[in-house]
Amino acid sequence: MPATYAYLGPEGTFTEVALRTLPETATRELLPMVSVPAALDAVRAGEAEAAFVPIENSVEGGITTTLDELVSGEPLMIYREVLLSITFALLVRPGTRLEDVKTVTAHPAAQAQVRNWMKAHLPDALWESAASNADGARLVQEGRYDAAFAGEFAAARYGLVPLETGIHDADNAQTRFVLVGRPARPAAPTGADKTSVVIWQRDDHPGGLRDLLGEFAVRGVNLMLLQSRPTGEGIGNYCFAIDAEGHISERRVAESLMGLKRSCLKVRYLGSYPRADITDAASDALPSPLSGTTDAEFVAAAEWVARCQDGRFPD
Numbered sequence: 001m002p003a004t005y006a007y008l009g010p011e012g013t014f015t016e017v018a019l020r021t022l023p024e025t026a027t028r029e030l031l032p033m034v035s036v037p038a039a040l041d042a043v044r045a046g047e048a049e050a051a052f053v054p055i056e057n058s059v060e061g062g063i064t065t066t067l068d069e070l071v072s073g074e075p076l077m078i079y080r081e082v083l084l085s086i087t088f089a090l091l092v093r094p095g096t097r098l099e100d101v102k103t104v105t106a107h108p109a110a111q112a113q114v115r116n117w118m119k120a121h122l123p124d125a126l127w128e129s130a131a132s133n134a135d136g137a138r139l140v141q142e143g144r145y146d147a148a149f150a151g152e153f154a155a156a157r158y159g160l161v162p163l164e165t166g167i168h169d170a171d172n173a174q175t176r177f178v179l180v181g182r183p184a185r186p187a188a189p190t191g192a193d194k195t196s197v198v199i200w201q202r203d204d205h206p207g208g209l210r211d212l213l214g215e216f217a218v219r220g221v222n223l224m225l226l227q228s229r230p231t232g233e234g235i236g237n238y239c240f241a242i243d244a245e246g247h248i249s250e251r252r253v254a255e256s257l258m259g260l261k262r263s264c265l266k267v268r269y270l271g272s273y274p275r276a277d278i279t280d281a282a283s284d285a286l287p288s289p290l291s292g293t294t295d296a297e298f299v300a301a302a303e304w305v306a307r308c309q310d311g312r313f314p315d
């Protein structure tokens with residue numbers, strides 16, 4: 001297996017900046033790809049050990065291309081996540097003034113983060129989506145658009161200059177990126193982990209979603225993401241991508257997944273990995289398990305049932 005990480009390129013994406021925060025990239029070849037599907041296909045084809053792609057941002061929600069790739073096709077697994085705070089620069093060819101900007105481009109997920117700024121400063125400019133923010137910068141270099149929203153750091157790479165920096169409609173806008181590889185044993189639990197799954201329900205019935213969420217609720221498992229995605233099999237047919245607090249090695253998480261496995265048509269496990277928002281398992285921000293949902297309590301309850309089954313007269 002090549003020691004290569006594919007990522008959403010070209011060079012100069014926020015994805016690349018986030019990827020380089022992972023220490024192991026010092027010993028990996030980093031391979032820029034033209035799209036999220038291309039990056040993930042490199043993993044499926046065995047050309048890359050893993051791929052690094054954006055999956056969610058705090059303003060617009062899920063990056064649907066990434067979710068759809070993980071939901072379908074040959075199964076992949078999330079190994080790690082990285083959070084990056086994002087502000088944009090408006091990059092132009094040297095000499096371009098704001099009043100010259102008639103066409104603008106960037107990744108679709110950028111649009112929601114610069115919409116108000118555009119309304120105020122470029123109300124008549126035409127927006128067209130690019131495959132990534134750095135690809136938008138490359139297209140400006142080629143003369144296809146007048147300006148691109150991208151990271152300020154991408155300017156030099158594409159011979160552009162920032163006309164404006166620090167552009168962000170929402171303060172603290174963050175994007176979440178994931179390192180995705182082939183199915184493998186999940187990383188050991190750290191005490192501050194997250195588990196991702198995709199769920200297809202067996203049938204359409206009143207309270208179906210409540211039943212699904214109840215599998216987590218009754219075991220005290222908090223959810224961090226719930227995103228519905230169309231299955232492609234007609235209006236009203238959806239599957240659900242869910243991020244839950246905790247690691248599959250924890251009983252309350254494993255038992256929630258068993259509940260889903262019994263009651264749902266299909267469950268795709270996408271991995272358990274350390275949370276990027278809380279790195280210290282002793283942090284106050286990490287709530288302690290609800291009473292009755294610790295591993296010790298699950299074990300004690302299973303022993304009690306075993307005693308009953310054996311006729312060992314439990315209390």
Ligand SMILES: O=C(O)C(=O)Cc1ccccc1
Pocket residue numbers: 008012013014015016054057086107109110131132133134175
């Ligand atoms: O990494 C990039 O530059 C991307 O194009 C993906 C993206 C889009 C919007 C915000 C952060 C990352």
